[in-house]
Amino acid sequence: MSREQLVEMTRSLVAHGAADTMEYADEVVRIPASAYTDDALFDLEKRQIFRRLPLMVAPSCELPEPGDYKAMDICGVPLLLTRLKDGSVGAFLNMCKHRGNPLAEGTGNATRLMCGYHGWTYKNDGTLIGVADPKDFGAIDKAAHCLTRFPVYESAGLIWATLDPKSELDIADYLCGYDGLLDAFGFENWHLFSQRTLAGPNWKTAYDGYLDFYHLPILHKDTFGADFYNRANYFAFGPHQRLSTPSKFAIKVSGDDDQQMDLEAMSDDELPYEVLVQGVWTIFPHISIASFYGGGLRGAMISQLFPGNRVGESYTTQYYVMAEKPEDEDSIKAAHEQFDFLEIVVRDEDYKTGKRQHEALQSGLLDEVLFGRNERGGQVFHQWVEKLTNASNAELKDIFAREMAQAAE
Template sequence: MSREQLVGMTRSLVAHGEADTMELADEVVRVPASSYTDEDLFEREKRNIFRRLPLMVAPSCELPEPGDYKAMDICGVPLLLSRQKDGEIAAFLNMCTHRGNPLASGTGKASRFTCGYHGWTFRQDGDLLGVASPQDFGKVDKAAHCLKRFPVLERAGLIWVTLDPNSKLAIEDYLCGYDALLEAFGFSGWTLFAKRTLAGPNWKTAYDGYLDFYHLPVLHKDTFGADFFNRANYFTWGPHQRLASPSKFAQRTGSDEQIDLTQMSDEEIPQDALVQGVWTIFPHISIASFYGGGQRGALISQLFPGETVEESWTTQYYVMENRPETEEQVKSAHEQFDFLEVVVRDEDYATGKRQHEALQSGLMDHVLFGRNERGGQVFHQWAEKLVNASDEDLLDIFAREQRQAAE
């Protein structure tokens, strides 16, 4: 983790805050309305983005111990994550190699997986352990019938998987060095307090809302307040973006008190002040700090396209640095988490659904992203670039990002 880099970003935010300025994009950008509503494009996004690029599938603290597993379905791909005996995480295609029945569902703990259809058994590491009634079944090459593995990488207390078993794109290359910054949260030692899943509008309509602060004091006037800041500066690592408000203030951990960062030396700046704002991970993650129960916590929002172009699903994970202990702390952590459900469900996604329905009228040609909404501009440019890229292009694109980052 590069504290120096984080301090550099913070100093730049402070300087803009003092000068009452923000970094602006070069121009107002138009995005075709059809990029939200076109069903063919939506299918290609599922195939070329969600089923081809690394996705952050779980915070490590959701599977903290050997034997912990989690099954999920992403754009039609059944995925099974399993924490191995040595602590490494493995990602399998959640399909029994007999006739394809998913082996596990939900989350739990298991040292082996027994298929609920005919009873074949697999070890935690994916090896086929036993064929049911082998004397009757006939000869099976067990070594050739292990569970299929997906590329997986655990970094910064987060787990990425590529849902293409043959992907040549290294997850590390895809992250463009962003994972080293995400280390600053310290998620690997945190705990999962609660999670829930919410229905939302088209995935890009929904994701736009995580990429600007422009809407905060307007759409969220009843929750965050009408005097909430509405400016953000953006920092990018390939397609991944952090947005943070240009301000000389930061919230003091566990209180509403603001600390003045201009009065602090680089060494004095607290760690959580260095990770202020929203950290997005392309194409579908947003991470932001909260302090329910007076303790450090973060909301990790994980978005997936739904069955149709107008649906998405978001899992909200509320992770905390320490598990709240007293009844009072637990209660206020729940209040924080419930507050974030209301904000997202009743404000962001309710608006997104209305907006998407209106766009589906087909009567508007394009939408606009202002100079103060660079996050949306960058996101849509990357989404378009990556959905149209060939597999070879993908490798070139991220090799180029690596070279640029190294310069």
């Protein structure tokens, strides 16, 4: 993790805040409205993006102990994550090699997983160790029938997997060094406090909101307040982006008292990590990370977005993770209140609006939507969606090799 990079970004935000300016995109960008409503494009995006690119599938604290596992379905692919004895993570196709029945559901802890259909048994590293009634079944090479492995990568307290077992795209290259900055959160030592899943609109409609501060004092006037900031500067690392409001001030949370810090008056060494990671961090194509405080305890909401079965549907799992596990009744209550508040903001404001927006776009009477010069995050996101949807596998590998090389310069 480069503290110097984080300080450099913070100083840029402070300078813009002091000057009452922000960074603008070169021009207003127009996106075809059909990009949100076309069924064929939606299916192509699921294949080319969600079933081909690395996805952040879990925070590390969701599988903290050896033997922990998690089963999930992503765009029709059954995925099984396991925490192995040596502390590493395995990612597998959640299908028994006998007839394809899923081995696990939900979450749990087991060093062995038995298929509930015929009793074939696997170690949690994917090794087939038992075939029921082997004399009756017939000769089989168990080593040739282990679970199908997916590429997996764990860094900065987050777990990525690629849902293509033949993928040659290096996950570290895909992240363009971004995980080194995310490491500043310290998620590998955090606690998973709570989680839930919400239904949302088209996945791009939903994701647009995470990249947009422009709407905050309007849509969220009754929750965040009408005087909430609506400007954001953007920092890009390949397709991944951090957005944060340009300001020379930050709030220091200490117990029940909030204190305003003048960042312009502080030295680089005095800037706390909470300030260096403020704002919203997005991991393409489907993750948003934002810091919050429940009862004075540092936390973050990690929003994990996936397309649904139809073009106008998505679902988002919200993970509320905390730097310290709340122990007393008041702290636990305050953390729940913070998480419940965020549910209202996303479900009743962002996603409710997104669903209405999508229904209107499906009329076909609006040809295009606009992203202003002050909405560069959305512009960059849609440019990367189009670029990666249309890229071949060979081009995909080259794209991120170049991005990684540029990040290393």
